[in-house]
Amino acid sequence: MALPIWLGAMMAGGGGLAVLTDDEGKFVFDAVPPGEYRVVSSRTGFIAARRAGAANQVSVKAGGRVSNVSFPMLPQGVIAGRVLDEEGEPVQGAQIQVMNRRVQRGVSNWVGMRGNASNDLGEFRIAGIQPGKVLLQITPPGMRRGGVPVSGRPAENASQGYVTMYYPGVLDPSQAMPLDVRPGTELTNLDITLRKTDVFRITGRALDTNGEPMQRFIVTATRVDQTGAGPAGFSGGARNDGTFQIANLPAGEYRVMVRRLTGGPQNQAGGMATVSVNSGDVEGLVVQVSDGFTVTGKVEVEGQSTTVISPRSLRVNLLPAEAGMIMMGTRPAAPAEDGTFTMQGVTPGKYRIPAMTVGGAYLAEVQIGGQDYFGKEIDLTGGVPGPVRIVYRTDGATIQGSVELPETKAMTPPVAVIVPADAELRAALQPQQANVDDTGSFQFKNLRPGEYLLWVFDDADLNEMSDPDFLLMVQEKAVKVRVAAAQSATAKARLSAWPLDY
Numbered sequence: 001m002a003l004p005i006w007l008g009a010m011m012a013g014g015g016g017l018a019v020l021t022d023d024e025g026k027f028v029f030d031a032v033p034p035g036e037y038r039v040v041s042s043r044t045g046f047i048a049a050r051r052a053g054a055a056n057q058v059s060v061k062a063g064g065r066v067s068n069v070s071f072p073m074l075p076q077g078v079i080a081g082r083v084l085d086e087e088g089e090p091v092q093g094a095q096i097q098v099m100n101r102r103v104q105r106g107v108s109n110w111v112g113m114r115g116n117a118s119n120d121l122g123e124f125r126i127a128g129i130q131p132g133k134v135l136l137q138i139t140p141p142g143m144r145r146g147g148v149p150v151s152g153r154p155a156e157n158a159s160q161g162y163v164t165m166y167y168p169g170v171l172d173p174s175q176a177m178p179l180d181v182r183p184g185t186e187l188t189n190l191d192i193t194l195r196k197t198d199v200f201r202i203t204g205r206a207l208d209t210n211g212e213p214m215q216r217f218i219v220t221a222t223r224v225d226q227t228g229a230g231p232a233g234f235s236g237g238a239r240n241d242g243t244f245q246i247a248n249l250p251a252g253e254y255r256v257m258v259r260r261l262t263g264g265p266q267n268q269a270g271g272m273a274t275v276s277v278n279s280g281d282v283e284g285l286v287v288q289v290s291d292g293f294t295v296t297g298k299v300e301v302e303g304q305s306t307t308v309i310s311p312r313s314l315r316v317n318l319l320p321a322e323a324g325m326i327m328m329g330t331r332p333a334a335p336a337e338d339g340t341f342t343m344q345g346v347t348p349g350k351y352r353i354p355a356m357t358v359g360g361a362y363l364a365e366v367q368i369g370g371q372d373y374f375g376k377e378i379d380l381t382g383g384v385p386g387p388v389r390i391v392y393r394t395d396g397a398t399i400q401g402s403v404e405l406p407e408t409k410a411m412t413p414p415v416a417v418i419v420p421a422d423a424e425l426r427a428a429l430q431p432q433q434a435n436v437d438d439t440g441s442f443q444f445k446n447l448r449p450g451e452y453l454l455w456v457f458d459d460a461d462l463n464e465m466s467d468p469d470f471l472l473m474v475q476e477k478a479v480k481v482r483v484a485a486a487q488s489a490t491a492k493a494r495l496s497a498w499p500l501d502y
Contacts, residue, residue, distance in 0.1 A: 034062045041071035047130055048073060072412050077129035077181035081190030082122040083138055085162070090122025091194060093141035098126050098134050102463050110135050110173060117141075131185075133178040136167035138192050160196040163250045167192055171250065200277045201247040204285030206238070206258045211288065213242025216261040219287075221246045221254040224274065251278050258287045270347045295343040295380075297388030299335045301361055303395045303486075309361050311339035316390060318343065318351040321377045348381045353390065355428045355448070362448045363428075365391035375428025396446035397483035401491040403456040405440045414495055415460040416442040419471065421451040421480060431465035449485040453478040456493040464500065474499060 021027040037058050041048065048071065058066050083094040097112035118124045140162035166176035169192060179187055202221060206214040219236040234254075236246030246256070257272045271289035275282050295318070299311045315332040333343040355363040355375065366373045369386030401416055414436040420429045434442040436456060453471075455478050464470045477496045483489040 032060050034060050034064075036060075039069060039071070041073065043073060045076055045127075046073040047076050047128060070412065074131065075184035076127055077131060077183065078125065078127045078186040078188075079129060079134075079136065079179065079181070079190065080123070080125040080186070080188045081192060083118045083124065084122055084191060084193045086193065086195055088193075090118070090120065091140070092118055092120045092122065094118045094122075094124075094194070095139040095141070096124045096126065097137040097139070098129055099137050100130065100132065100134055110137075112137065129181050131181055131183050133180055135173060135176050135178055136190070136192070137164060137173075138166070138194065139164045140194060159199060161199040161248050162194045163197055163199065163248070165192065165194060169193055169195065171197065197250055199248045199250055200281045201245060201249060202236070202254065202256060202275065202277065202282045202285055203243070203245045204256075204283070204287060205242045206244060206271070207242060207286060207288040208260070209289060209291055214258070214260065214289065215240045215242070217244075217258050217289075218261060219244045219246065219256065219258050221249060221256050223252050224255050249277055253277070256285065256287060258289055260289055270345075272347075290348075292345040292347045293380075293383050295333075295346050295384050295388060297341055297390060299339040299341060299390045299392065301339075301392045301394065302364070303393045309358070309392070309394065310337065311335040312337055314358055314361075314392065316341050316343065316388075317354055318346065318378075319354055321350040321352050346380065346384070348383070351378045351380055352376075352427070353378065353388075355430075358392070360396070360446055361392040361394050362396050362446055363390070364393040364448065365389070367391075375425050393485070395449075395486040397449050397485060398488040399444040399447065399452065399454070399481055399483055399491055400488055401434075401442045401444075401454065401456075401481075401493055403436060403440045403442070403493045403495050405436075405438075405495070412459065413437070414456050414458055416444070416454065416456045416493065417460050417462070417465055418444055418447075418452040418454050418481075419465060421453050423468070425450070426466070426468075431462045433460060433462060447483060449483060449487075451480060451482045454481050454491055454493055455479075456495050457498045458495065459498045461498075461500070 017029055017032065019027050019029060037060060039058060058069060060066060079098060083091040083096070085091050095115060095117055097115035099110040100113045102109050102111045113130075114126050114128060116124055116126055163171065165171060166173050167179065167190060168177050170176055179190075181187065206217050206219065208214045217238050219238050221234045221236065234246050234249060236244045238244045244258075253274065253276050255272055255274050257270065259270045270292065271287045273285060273287050275285060297316070299314050299316065301309045301311060301314075312335055314335060316335065317332045331343075333341040335341040352375075353363075353366050353373070363374070366375075367389040368378065368384065371385075399418065403414060403416070405414070416434040416436055417431055418434075419431045420426050429448060432444060432447075434444050436442045442456075453475070455474065474496070477494065479491055479493050481489050481491045
């Protein structure tokens with residue numbers, strides 16, 4: 001059966017090519033322009049076999065030929081079942097999410113990756129699931145849109161409603177039962193019965209920067225005492241007189257965030273308040289927004305030689321470093337030709353400036369008020385202490401590695417992975433991977449100078465490589481490599497089996 005293969009260019013102009021394989025799975029791309037490409041395979045009912053990703057990166061040189069590119073595919077996993085209410089009746093429109101564990105900058109989280117809604121019989125079926133352990137999250141219809149208002153009463157007389165649950169029927173994601181999805185597995189007949197619990201509401205007023213009622217705004221409440229999983233936020237009803245209501249909330253601690261909808265993308269004032277919802281409704285909450293503050297600074301590119309990188313091609317990002325703060329993030333700033341930038345409307349909070357490699361340059365320094373903030377959390381709750389200086393450099397280091405391959409060729413080639421040896425830098429420098437060719441050689445380019453831990457696995461999941469506990473488990477199998485700026489280091493690695501089952 002023909003297998004669709006897409007060749008997508010990773011170049012600035014985008015573009016790509018597409019072909020179908022023959023009955024034996026073979027394919028050929030002709031007349032491919034030189035450049036860096038990502039090759040992706042797809043077929044209905046199957047997923048890519050690699051944990052390291054469904055894509056292979058290949059470099060095409062003028063007049064060259066790239067061969068032996070393989071794409072093993074595995075049969076997809078499927079989860080199916082029914083959602084019922086307390087009377088055993090089907091629930092239509094419940095949102096079911098398959099949540100995969102993800103570790104980002106050292107913080108573990110369960111993230112919804114695939115899902116759909118239950119039909120009129122309460123049935124659901126979710127296909128295309130990657131192998132691994134997953135959580136099943138069930139959100140009642142309409143819950144995150146506020147639900148029916150409830151009155152403020154003591155807890156023993158509180159109104160009750162259906163709330164988000166986790167298989168096999170618990171409210172706390174830490175007590176949920178992970179489902180082990182194997183290639184080709186169909187986990188069916190998973191009946192989940194929703195149950196009611198005490199629910200409350202938060203009512204209040206949103207005030208503008210002058211203390212007057214806001215007219216156009218959005219308001220959300222996000223759980224901050226249940227990290228790692230759960231709905232991204234509960235939307236509330238906002239009125240033109242500045243009042244709002246967020247209903248159908250289970251007990252917990254919430255961060256209430258208000259965001260102005262007028263004034264343009266760089267002038268969306270915001271405000272927040274943290275409240276505990278335990279024994280009754282929270283009424284009369286006042287959230288006053290502020291225009292935020294302005295962050296100014298300069299992006300510098302040092303060490304340019306053959307490649308000229310304009311600061312205008314770079315972007316300055318402030319990523320929220322606290323749970324539930326995504327709505328308060330800022331838009332990336334585009335530096336001027338001289339590298340200066342201005343970021344307006346920054347909401348007080350804690351942020352990070354992510355490390356990225358752009359056009360052959362790596363992020364080398366982040367300084368604020370003369371202090372080093374590379375890879376560190378930046379506390380801007382009281383404003384910015386001074387201009388931000390961001391330095392990119394073009395003298396990236398290279399690691400040339402090799403590994404002895406077994407005589408029997410595996411279905412998929414091994415994967416080389418590196419992480420910074422300094423645990424504090426891992427929040428800024430994410431794991432990187434490199435393909436191992438038929439000779440056992442691999443290469444990492446444009447690295448920030450320093451010391452790295454290097455592995456070669458028969459398969460790898462970069463998400464797990466971000467988990468500090470997992471790194472402790474595999475650390476003894478790593479090879480340490482130190483590399484200086486503009487220099488190349490060599491490393492001899494050992495081939496190791498990936499320690500986790502699918």
